[in-house]
Amino acid sequence: MELLASDFDGAWKEALEVYLEPLLAFAFPTVHAGIDWTQPVVSLDTELQQVQPAETVGKQHVDKLFRVTRRDGSESWILVHLEVQSQPDADFAARMFRYHARIYDLFQREVVSLAILGDDQASWHPTEFRYGSWGCELSLRFPTLKILSLDTAALERDGGVVATFLLLHRDALDTRGNPQSRLQRKVGRYRALLSRGHSMADMRQLVRLMEYLLRLPKPLARTARNTMQAIDKEQAVSLITSFEEIAREEALEEGLEKGLERGLEQGLEQGLEQGRAEAALAALVTVLQARFGIAAAAQADLVKHLSAAELQAVLAAVAVAPSEAEATQALTQAAQRQG
Numbered sequence: 001m002e003l004l005a006s007d008f009d010g011a012w013k014e015a016l017e018v019y020l021e022p023l024l025a026f027a028f029p030t031v032h033a034g035i036d037w038t039q040p041v042v043s044l045d046t047e048l049q050q051v052q053p054a055e056t057v058g059k060q061h062v063d064k065l066f067r068v069t070r071r072d073g074s075e076s077w078i079l080v081h082l083e084v085q086s087q088p089d090a091d092f093a094a095r096m097f098r099y100h101a102r103i104y105d106l107f108q109r110e111v112v113s114l115a116i117l118g119d120d121q122a123s124w125h126p127t128e129f130r131y132g133s134w135g136c137e138l139s140l141r142f143p144t145l146k147i148l149s150l151d152t153a154a155l156e157r158d159g160g161v162v163a164t165f166l167l168l169h170r171d172a173l174d175t176r177g178n179p180q181s182r183l184q185r186k187v188g189r190y191r192a193l194l195s196r197g198h199s200m201a202d203m204r205q206l207v208r209l210m211e212y213l214l215r216l217p218k219p220l221a222r223t224a225r226n227t228m229q230a231i232d233k234e235q236a237v238s239l240i241t242s243f244e245e246i247a248r249e250e251a252l253e254e255g256l257e258k259g260l261e262r263g264l265e266q267g268l269e270q271g272l273e274q275g276r277a278e279a280a281l282a283a284l285v286t287v288l289q290a291r292f293g294i295a296a297a298a299q300a301d302l303v304k305h306l307s308a309a310e311l312q313a314v315l316a317a318v319a320v321a322p323s324e325a326e327a328t329q330a331l332t333q334a335a336q337r338q339g
Contacts, residue, residue, distance in 0.1 A: 004215035006172040008086040008118060011212035012062040015165055016082070017043075018205055020066070026162045027145040028114055031080065039069035044079075051102035065103065079109055084116045088124040097129040097140045113142040120173045122148055148173065159196045164189075165209055172213040179220055186214040190228045194235050276308035284315045292324040299328055302335040310334065 016023065020041065024032040035041075048065040062084040067077050081103055085092055092115075100113045117125065125146050130139035147169055155163040155170075171189060175182035193206055216224055281304055289297035303314055314334045321327035 004217060006176075006215055007212040008084075008169070008172070009062050011165075011169070011209050012084045012086075012116075012118075014212070015209060016062070016064050016084075019161060019165070022160070022162045026160075026166075027116060028143055031112060031114065031143070034071055035080075036069040036071040042067040047106065048081075048103075051099060051106055063099070077109070079103060079107060079111045080114065081111055082114045082116070084118060086118045088119050088121050093126040093129040093140075096126075096142055100140055100142075113140065115142055115144045117144055117146045117148075118169055118173075120148060120176070125149075156192075161198065161202050161206060164193060164196070164206055168206075168210055168213045175214070179217060182214055183216060183220045183224055186210065186216070186224050187227050187231075189214070191231050194231065277306070277311060280308050280311035280315055284311060284318060287315065287319055288327065291318075291321075292327060296324050296327065299331050302331045306334065 021032070021037060024035070044065040044067055048063055052063070064082045066080045066082070068080055069077050081099055083096065083099070089095070096113055096115060100111050103111045115126075125144065127144050128139060128141045130137070132138060147166055150166060150170070152167065152170060155167050168189060171182070171185045175185055189210065190207070193203060198206070215221075281300060284303070285297045285300045288300055303311060306314065314330060317330040317334075318327045321330060
C-alpha cells in the first residue's frame with residue numbers, strides 16, 4: 001500500500017504562525033530571551049520573497065522573516081530569519097549566507113539567521129558558511145536545531161505543544177514507507193495527546209499538524225479516524241470538528257471522482273452535479289454518525305434526494321446543531337421544503 005508523503009512544509013508553515021514564541025524558546029533559547037515579546041512581532045513574508053534565491057523553488061524548505069524588538073533596548077528592532085530544511089542539501093549553508101546578505105542589503109539592519117534541520121540523515125548538519133583567500137575571509141555561523149538528534153524520551157517527558165509537534169515530525173521520519181507503523185504511531189500519539197491536559201484549541205491545532213505529517217492512504221486514514229473517535233468517547237472529549245473537516249474533504253473528493261466518471265457517459269455537467277450531491281450526502285452521514293451515532297446517521301435518508309447545494313446547507317446546519325433533536329429537525333425541515 002502506497003504511503004502518502006508527509007507535508008513537512010505545510011506543517012511547519014502553520015506551526016511557525018501559531019507557535020513561534022514557544023518554538024524559539026525550545027529551539028533557540030538565547031534568541032527567545034533577547035526578544036521583547038511584549039512588542040509586536042511583524043512577519044515580513046512579502047519582503048522575504050524579494051530576496052529569495054531562484055534556485056530554491058520546489059525545494060523542501062520553509063523560510064520566515066520576522067521583525068522583532070530587542071529586549072536590551074540597544075536597537076529598536078532586529079530581523080530574525082528562520083529556515084526549516086526537511087531534506088539534505090549540499091548548497092544549504094551557501095543559501096543561508098545568500099539570504100542573510102540579501103536581507104541585510106534590503107533593510108540595512110542586523111540579521112539573525114537560524115536553521116531547523118528536519119531531515120533523516122544524522123551525518124548532515126551544516127552550521128557555517130565560509131570562504132577565504134590571500135588574507136580575505138568571510139564566514140557566517142548560524143545556530144541550528146537538528147530534530148533527528150533530539151532525545152525522544154525527553155520530548156515525551158516534556159509533553160508541551162512544541163515537544164509534541166517535534167515528536168510528530170520524528171514520527172513522520174520514522175514511519176516513511178511503512179503505512180501500518182504510521183497508523184499505529186498516529187493512534188498512539190493521539191491517545192497521548194489527550195492525556196496531556198492541553199487546551200482544546202491546542203489539541204485541535206496539534207491534530208491539524210498531525211494530519212500534515214502523518215498522512216495515510218485513504219483506507220488506513222479512515223481506520224485511524226474511527227479509532228481516534230472511539231478514543232474520544234473513552235476519554236469523554238471531542239475533537240470532532242477536525243475529523244468532520246477531513247471526512248467532508250474525502251467525501252467530496254470521492255464524489256467528484258465518481259461524477260467525472262459518469263460525466264464521460266452522461267454528460268460532464270450532469271455527472272459532476274450528481275457527484276457533488278453524493279459527496280455531500282456521504283459527508284452528512286459521516287457527521288451524523290460521528291456526532292450522534294448510527295441511528296442518527298440513518299436520518300440522512302430524509303434528504304437523499306436534495307440537490308448538492310441543498311445538501312451542503314443541511315450539512316452546515318447539522319455540523320453545529322447542539323443536540324441530536326435539533327439535527328433531526330434540520331433534516332426534517334429541509335425534506336419538507338423539498339416536498
